[in-house]
Amino acid sequence: MLRYALQTLKARKGGFTGAFLALFCAAALVTACGILLETGLRGTIATERYAAAPVVVGADQNVHQTTVKKKKGKVKQKHKAKPLAERVWLPENTLQTLTALPGVRKAVPETNFPAYAVGPQGRIVPGIDNKPSYGHAWSSAELTPFELTDGKAPTNPDDVVLDRELATRTGLKPGSSLVIQSTGAPTAYKVSGIAAPQDGDLHQQTSLFFSDETARTLSGRPGQITAVGLLPKPGVSPADLADQAKKALDGDGRRYAVATGGERGPIEFLDAGKARIKLVSMGGAMGGTSLLVAILVVVGTFALAIQQRHRELALLRAIAATPKQVRRLIGREALIIGGLAGGLGSVAGLPIAYWLHGKFIDFKAIPDILELTFGFVPFAAAVGAALLGAWVAARISARRTARIRPAEALSEASMEQRHFARGRLGAGILVLALGIGVVVLLSFLRTEPASQPVTFLSVVVLAVAVSLLGPVIARIAVAVLGIPLKLSRVGGHLATANARANAKRMAAAVTPLVLLIGMACTVLFVQTTLGDAATAQAKAGNKADWVVASDGPGVPARATDALRTVPGVTQVTEIVRTQVRVGLDKYPAQGISAQGLTTNWDPDVSEGSLKDFGDKSIAMSDVSADHLGKKPGDTLKVTLGDATVVELKVAAVYERGLGFGDLTMPHALVARHVDNPLASYALVKTTGGGRAGREQLAAALEQFPGTGVLDRTQADDLQAEVQQSNAEVNYLAMGLIIAFTAIAVVNTLAMSVSDRTREFALLRMVGTTRRQVMSMLRIESALIVLVAAVLGTVISLAVLTAFSIGMTGAAQPSLDLPIFLGVLGLAALLTAAATLIPGRVALGGRPADVISARQ
16 A cells, blocks of 8 residues: 555656645744744753853742642642743842852852943943943952953942943043933943953943942842852852752742853843743744644645545545545555655754744844754654644545545546535534634633734634635635626636536635635734724823933933923823733733823723822723722732732722733832833923923933933824834744745645646637636636635634724724735735646647546
């Protein structure tokens, strides 16, 4: 049987090429997603600042939850941990505990806070390659180690040492004066020295060093430190020293992270640690969606390939081949194709993974220090998926051919059956009902993490229903469009007759096109629906006359104080952004100052009131309130970004959660527990005859570098830009799946047309001209595009409407007509190319030669 399978593959290369290509692309996509997933699980994050400290001790950066369940007399404990948004600091007495360890030669404390140089033109100087710029205490310089190359160490409160890269970029030297924007007001310092790491300049951050006392003040964290680097005594290994540290810190009621080797990086780069989790999420979502799409595409491709071999398989049944033997033959053919396609596709997936990794870095979704990491598992998974997918697809596609009687098989080989298979029809109805159920479920999902996977699942399930019900849909479409198509006389008549007689073939061509249009529209317009709703809510809720923002670390408190002194300014409201957790659930949050709370900001309060919003108050979006079961007057326990737990009283519930975040707390509370206490922006209200304009406000901000005054239109545009930048990652991730679907469209259509050589020759023999045959193909292409456009649009519109209802509370999906028409144009272009080019090739031979050739 294996020998015959190999001979069949050799004799029908063209028919199996389409199946091979579909499996090849699927394997490449699975490999790429698997590599991203593995990178997220065990990717290496190299340290820079702590390179000279073999052991680094930091606070545990997670919130933990342990649940205990009793079932059938057994007690089960389940522990979960989720990362926090801000840095968790260590108490200063941790340094004394670690200094006393027997294996420690020296324990070096680290203090870390944002600090940016200000250029001579009053502009904030970004860190190296637009990365962060941090301030540190000079005593922590040996953790890298930094050594002075010029000047002296900072000893006075106004001294600062710059790293060599920053000094070269700004042209500063010892003795120069430099304004620095840190956690308070911009302050002038004297450059006392220039320092450089022993192994070359840092690539992930810019470093400024202050005296220890000044660093403690600027950090805003009295009695706390960022981390501790441990330098071992001679003969003490890092592993032994780490064990000593863990034992010494155990039992004091706090959680610590004690790291050596490659595990030191996440303590230094908190964002990199969070990026690993994001990469796991993206890799899993992409991999899961691509697998579903691949299964649908591969099953359709194999169904078409086996349909084209119907005569051959019928002859095998007629000469006494049993159904089991036919199934074994097709199964082994599929395994051979799956093995070859899986092996080659898994190799092709590696450059795709590198490309995706690079693009995610460009979009700042992950940092460039998170190195791509992979083993054999993604490649083995891709080969296994290709083998399993090919075998299952072949068995499903060959089920009827292998089961029916030989006489029926020969009859169906010459002409497609007119009646519908009851099993297929019943399965299609069930899958359609399932798809409708998933869409209805989507309308009840009100959080993005819950709704996004269900959104794309809905499209795939409905596309499967179209695939199963395809012959029925094709005949209905031909019945509706047959009359106008016949106006084209020969071409229209032939196209209508062909579509009516070969409904399965038309259905096989329509299905991947429906998936392409439905998936592309959903991917594109899910982001616009969510982004436009968030922008609209933010616009409607911003009642200020002006918005003050910064292109640096933020708006200092003294800047807002200066604005309050401008004649005509009545209220200035400061807002700082963060993320918090309630239990293990993450919520976007903001801290807002009391002045102007009810006049500058309108979150559309539906329950309670903001009039008595105080230091221990919290306001919640309707989504978070429903999810947590809270109402005004209730108490809510919140874990702030730095692991501080507070209990707040719910003052109000508001509707505009997409625009302003799910939780709103007092500005002073939030600012004390974030890495950067500067306001993200400030809302300014003016009134009266002394109404302040842009020039007056800008004059008050002259001494605060990086700050600027925006009107409401500019602020709205900035909000829209932020939404668009966040959507780019999703466009990229799902764009590959759309590209795979586009390849499947071309593949399926080309297979379908290429197998019609004898049909075209027969038409030519009975007097049909080449031009009339091409006209028939053009009309068939138009029919396929029209049916697919209607079905794909209906699917995407239903899914987007359900998504909009769930996420925004209104059935208002945001569609962009030019982009929509572009998707339809792309579908039409692919269909025309995949139909007309193979059709022209198929018409190249002499009809008599084609008819006399062995089939």
